[in-house]
Amino acid sequence: MSMRKVAIVGAGMTKFVRRALETGKELSWQATRQALDSCDLTMDDIEAVCLGTAPDAFDGVHMKGEYLSDGAGAWRKPYMRSYVGGGTGVFVPIQGWYHVASGLFDVVLVVAEEKMSSYYPHAQAAFLTIFDHTTERPLKPNLLWIFALEMNRYMQTYGISKSDIARVAVKNKRNAADHPSALLGDAEITVDDVLNSETLAWPVNRLDVSPVSDGAVAIVLAAEHVAKRITDKPVWIEGVGWNLDTAYWTNRDLAYPRYVEYAARMAYDMAGIKEPRKQIHIVEPYDPFDYKELHHLEGLLLADRGQAPQLVADGITHRDGDMPVCPSGGLLGVGNPIAAAGLMKVAELFWQLREEAGARQVPGQPKRGLAQAWGDLMQVGTVVIVGR
Amino acid sequence: MSDRVAIIGIGWSGFRPISPELSYKELMYEAASRAYNDAGVDPRKDVESFITVAEDFHEGTSIFDEYTPDQLGAVLKPMHTITGDGLHGLATAYMLVKTGQFSIVAVEGHSKASNILTLSGVTAYAQDPVLNRPLRLNTQFVAGMEMNRYLHDTGTTAQQCAEVVVKNRRNALHNPSAPYGADLSIGDVLSGPPLAWPLGTQETAEHSDGAIAFILASEEKALYLSDFPIWVLGIGWSNDSPSLENRNWGVSNSTKDAAFMAYRQAGIASPYQAVDFAEVDDIYAFKELQVLESLGFFRPGEAGPATQEGLTQKEGAFPVNVSGGSLGIGNLLDANGLVRALEIILQLRGEAGPRQLEDVSIGLAQSWRGIPTASDAVAIFSN
Numbered sequence: 001m002s003m004r005k006v007a008i009v010g011a012g013m014t015k016f017v018r019r020a021l022e023t024g025k026e027l028s029w030q031a032t033r034q035a036l037d038s039c040d041l042t043m044d045d046i047e048a049v050c051l052g053t054a055p056d057a058f059d060g061v062h063m064k065g066e067y068l069s070d071g072a073g074a075w076r077k078p079y080m081r082s083y084v085g086g087g088t089g090v091f092v093p094i095q096g097w098y099h100v101a102s103g104l105f106d107v108v109l110v111v112a113e114e115k116m117s118s119y120y121p122h123a124q125a126a127f128l129t130i131f132d133h134t135t136e137r138p139l140k141p142n143l144l145w146i147f148a149l150e151m152n153r154y155m156q157t158y159g160i161s162k163s164d165i166a167r168v169a170v171k172n173k174r175n176a177a178d179h180p181s182a183l184l185g186d187a188e189i190t191v192d193d194v195l196n197s198e199t200l201a202w203p204v205n206r207l208d209v210s211p212v213s214d215g216a217v218a219i220v221l222a223a224e225h226v227a228k229r230i231t232d233k234p235v236w237i238e239g240v241g242w243n244l245d246t247a248y249w250t251n252r253d254l255a256y257p258r259y260v261e262y263a264a265r266m267a268y269d270m271a272g273i274k275e276p277r278k279q280i281h282i283v284e285p286y287d288p289f290d291y292k293e294l295h296h297l298e299g300l301l302l303a304d305r306g307q308a309p310q311l312v313a314d315g316i317t318h319r320d321g322d323m324p325v326c327p328s329g330g331l332l333g334v335g336n337p338i339a340a341a342g343l344m345k346v347a348e349l350f351w352q353l354r355e356e357a358g359a360r361q362v363p364g365q366p367k368r369g370l371a372q373a374w375g376d377l378m379q380v381g382t383v384v385i386v387g388r
Numbered sequence: 389m390s391d392r393v394a395i396i397g398i399g400w401s402g403f404r405p406i407s408p409e410l411s412y413k414e415l416m417y418e419a420a421s422r423a424y425n426d427a428g429v430d431p432r433k434d435v436e437s438f439i440t441v442a443e444d445f446h447e448g449t450s451i452f453d454e455y456t457p458d459q460l461g462a463v464l465k466p467m468h469t470i471t472g473d474g475l476h477g478l479a480t481a482y483m484l485v486k487t488g489q490f491s492i493v494a495v496e497g498h499s500k501a502s503n504i505l506t507l508s509g510v511t512a513y514a515q516d517p518v519l520n521r522p523l524r525l526n527t528q529f530v531a532g533m534e535m536n537r538y539l540h541d542t543g544t545t546a547q548q549c550a551e552v553v554v555k556n557r558r559n560a561l562h563n564p565s566a567p568y569g570a571d572l573s574i575g576d577v578l579s580g581p582p583l584a585w586p587l588g589t590q591e592t593a594e595h596s597d598g599a600i601a602f603i604l605a606s607e608e609k610a611l612y613l614s615d616f617p618i619w620v621l622g623i624g625w626s627n628d629s630p631s632l633e634n635r636n637w638g639v640s641n642s643t644k645d646a647a648f649m650a651y652r653q654a655g656i657a658s659p660y661q662a663v664d665f666a667e668v669d670d671i672y673a674f675k676e677l678q679v680l681e682s683l684g685f686f687r688p689g690e691a692g693p694a695t696q697e698g699l700t701q702k703e704g705a706f707p708v709n710v711s712g713g714s715l716g717i718g719n720l721l722d723a724n725g726l727v728r729a730l731e732i733i734l735q736l737r738g739e740a741g742p743r744q745l746e747d748v749s750i751g752l753a754q755s756w757r758g759i760p761t762a763s764d765a766v767a768i769f770s771n
Contacts, residue, residue: 003488023518055450062445062513065471066761069627070634076645079627079763080476083469085451091468095480102486104653129450244457244467262464270489376454 006100007227007234008093008386010039010220011347015181016335019117020214024059025071027216028113031340032073035109035218039230046220047105049074051081052092052112054338054375057126059118072111072218084242085130086288086375088112089217089342090382094240096221097384106223113216114337123212130377132247144209148201150254150378151291155203157255158306160294162203166194167312168290169207172326175319176333178359181344183213183335194290210288213335217343219350233354238368239271239385249377260299260374260381267370267383268301276301280385281366282352283323284345286373287330296372297325299381324362327352342373346384353388393485394610394617395602395769397427398733402598403717404567405502412447412500412599416440417459419599420496424461427603428613429492431461435603436490438467441477441497441722445510448503460496460601472625473497473755474600474726475765479623481604491606497723498599507595515760516631530759531592532584534637535674539586541638541688544677546586548692550577552673553591555701556709560716562702562743568594568716577673591673596718600726602733618733621750621768622656624649628762635762642764643682643754650752650766651684659684663768664748665706665735667728669756670713679754680708683766702743710735710743725755725765736771 012034014020014027022030028051036042051072056064065081072079082088082095089112096110116123127143154160169189176185189207197207220230227234241263245252264276273279285296294308302323303311311317317325328334328348331341349369351357368387374380399422401415410418424431431438440456449455453469456462470477474497481493504510508526515521538544554577560569572590580590610617626645629635647659656662668683670676677691685706686694694700700708711717711731720727732751734740750770757763 056444056513057450059517060513061517062510063443063471063757063761066514066627066630066757066763067516069630069763074627075629076626076641078625078646078649080480080625081471082480083451083471084453095468098480098483098487101489102483104483104486126450129448130454132455133449242466242468243464244453244462246458246463247454247456248458259464263466266466376451379454 004101004103005224006097006237007222007224008219008237008350009222009227009230009234010035010041011350012038013181013217013344013347014215016183016213016215016337018183018211018213020115024068024113024115027115027214028068028071028111031216031218032109032111035220039220041220043073045107046073046077046109047107048078048099049109049111050092050095050099052088052339052343053081054085054088054114055126057129058116058123068113073109084375084380084382086338087373087380087382088339088375090346090371090373090384091242092339092343093219093346093384094242094382097237097240100221100223106226108221109218110221111216111218112339112343114340115214116212116337117214144201144204147289148204151203151289153254154291154295160309162195163191164309165291165294166191168287168293169194169332171312171318172287172330172332175327175360176329179329179334182329182333184211185329185333204289208290210331210336213337215335215337215340217340217347219343219347235350235353235386235388237384238387239267241266241383243381245379247377247379249379254378256305257295257299257381259379260296260372261301263381263383264300267385271385280368280370282327282349282362282369283325284328284348284369284371285325287326287332288336290332292374293326296374300370300372320363327360327362345371349386353386391486392607393482393620394605394607394614395733396605396610396614396617397423397429397603398730399423399426400598400600400730403565403596403720405594405596405718407502407597412498413459415500415597415599416496416498420460420601423601423603429603431494435492435494437484437493438462438465439477439480439495440469441472441474442469443471443722445513446504446721460494473757473765474723475729475753475755475767476625478602478729478767479625479765482620482623485604485606491609493604494601495604496599496601497726499720499723500597501595501721502597511759520632527759528584530632531672532587535587535672537637538674538678543689544692546578547574548677548696549591549673550574551695552670552676553577553715556670556713556715559702559710559743560712563712563716566712566717567596568718569712587672593671593714593719596720598720598723600723600730602726616737618736619770621770622650622654623767625765630762632760639688640678640682640764642762643679646764646766647683650768654768663750663752665710665745666708666752667711667731668708668754670709670715671719671758673715675756676708683754707745710745725753728753728755729767732769736769
């Protein structure tokens with residue numbers, strides 16, 4: 001059966017900040033309003049709404065999706081919230097995609113929101129209850145510790161140094177200096193700054209990690225026949241993929257994210273991509289930690305295993321390199337309001353492929369980009385490929 | 389090629405007030421294995437995508453999505469969670485099949501309500517944190533107020549609401565999966581303790597544990613794999629305002645909108661004529677009446693008298709909640725919509741045993757996400 005083509009026709013985002021004065025509803029509406037304005041639509045044109053947001057524990061609101069619904073414009077409309085932990089930001093456009101590709105809807109609004117600052121004193125504590133209640137919670141692990149384990153495993157397996165990895169943080173925070181919505185852009189940052197920032201959980205230093213943030217992003221999706229009436233520069237969703245590995249993360253080899261590979265292969269198949277390293281021009285992999293960008297480039301089959309650090313060292317992944325990676329500034333630079341950060345990556349590809357990215361614009365008229373997110377217990381990969 | 393979507397496998401575990409010897413993972417495993425068996429599919433080879441419906445606070449685990457794949461056979465497969473009712477999950481599976489990219493999809497919903505020590509405290513966290521929660525009211529007040537408004541607007545009586553309890557709990561006596569079957573009188577119901585006036589405790593569903601899984605397939609696969617596929621004729625869902633201050637209390641706009649969407653897909657103009665029987669939300673007895681009116685089966689104020697006349701009994705012209713409904717089976721939290729749909733499928737397959745209805749070909753399932761939400765879904769099936 002031939003698939004209905006789905007395009008992104010509009011996008012908007014709030015500033016990513018450490019502590020927003022707006023409620024989650026208001027952040028959602030700000031992003032929604034910008035996305036609608038960007039393509040001259042109103043809520044009357046929207047047939048259904050998809051929402052992405054990470055744990056209810058951040059806001060302390062049960063059924064957070066219901067609470068946020070009117071802020072996301074879902075009053076008297078079909079509305080659902082999808083949820084794959086940190087992978088949600090790149091899953092929610094997939095949810096929008098199947099709403100349109102199924103033929104049930106022609107124009108769908110996709111909103112991703114996160115307000116982490118409500119959690120006091122620090123959002124990290126919301127993650128204490130993500131662990132298995134019998135086998136893990138009694139040990140009181142937190143996310144930084146388990147990612148430190150994964151980073152260490154990655155470094156040991158391939159003989160990668162902390163400074164190899166710190167280059168990613170430097171690249172992304174420098175890129176973010178050109179992003180008007182960024183929280184941590186810094187044009188002057190150096191590898192030494194990263195290495196000398198305080199250790200949180202060895203080998204993870206403070207500047208290896210993206211900041212806790214508040215923010216929202218929205219995009220508008222449309223079926224082919226409608227998209228061409230809305231804009232002359234639609235950005236097509238060419239492939240989507242997602243994959244969830246076992247919850248027993250202690251039984252897996254953390255050196256390689258096979259679930260990301262499986263999600264990528266699904267998306268490449270759908271997009272008809274045979275040689276991703278040649279056919280993908282911009283990559284926005286998930287970078288909540290600097291080592292994760294490298295890890296994910298390998299899982300996406302865009303670098304050989306253990307070889308991703310060399311791409312950064314050679315400048316290939318810089319904004320003017322052969323394969324720009326996180327030209328937005330990524331989570332490390334723009335900020336990490338979990339679900340919103342993932343959708344920010346898709347919005348960045350939308351602006352880059354339409355050549356509307358301003359100071360962040362990647363040269364050479366890129367034609368195709370890939371966004372990816374990751375989440376749960378180092379367990380889920382979500383991938384969207386877009387092209388013009 | 390036609391692109392209809394069918395349900396080719398069903399499985400469930402439960403339903404019962406407590407399940408101390410089983411974890412939620414074991415409940416899910418039982419339900420899913422039965423569904424795979426029923427459909428004759430292998431989850432590792434044949435099922436292409438998986439969906440669970442769950443809410444973190446009901447599970448007591450943040451990012452509950454983490455703990456869904458292992459017991460469903462979904463490890464290293466495209467799987468995701470919808471934080472919605474079971475019918476939202478079903479709608480998601482339906483859309484995935486309709487894209488043409490997936491031919492067999494599994495959807496699962498479960499409840500381990502007996503593990504929740506302070507459900508009313510959890511539900512209170514669903515109130516608006518700025519406007520409502522500081523009032524420190526038990527969230528059941530929303531149901532009481534909504535019932536009062538509904539009775540006031542439509543002239544429906546407390547006796548008519550009690551009739552729903554009597555009917556559904558008697559129906560449950562014929563359902564081996566329903567733990568709350570009872571032979572009550574109207575007086576028994578009305579003389580029970582109040583919960584949130586005018587709503588009484590007897591008119592409110594107790595909780596149940598259990599899990600349900602469905603296997604959906606494209607038309608081509610369904611005709612190949614199944615002797616009795618149950619077709620999804622239409623599926624709709626909608627939200628009214630989440631804020632208590634802004635929503636319509638007398639009728640359920642979200643039920644109306646969801647039903648309109650489902651009727652449009654199914655090509656149904658006169659629901660009462662087209663649909664043979666229904667399973668609808670009855671977490672609170674008055675909801676069954678309110679929903680039947682919002683679905684267009686009765687005009688406002690007419691569902692109560694119709695119930696009193698026996699129209700919605702098993703032997704009546706329009707049977708409603710023959711399974712026993714939530715009042716008879718229990719409230720399964722996020723899985724409620726799948727419980728409603730399960731009964732429709734059993735009836736359409738002719739597998740409902742002592743409560744089997746004769747000559748049914750189209751059934752409707754409706755579900756509501758419970759207080760304090762205004763989120764509803766409707767699905768219509770045929771054999």
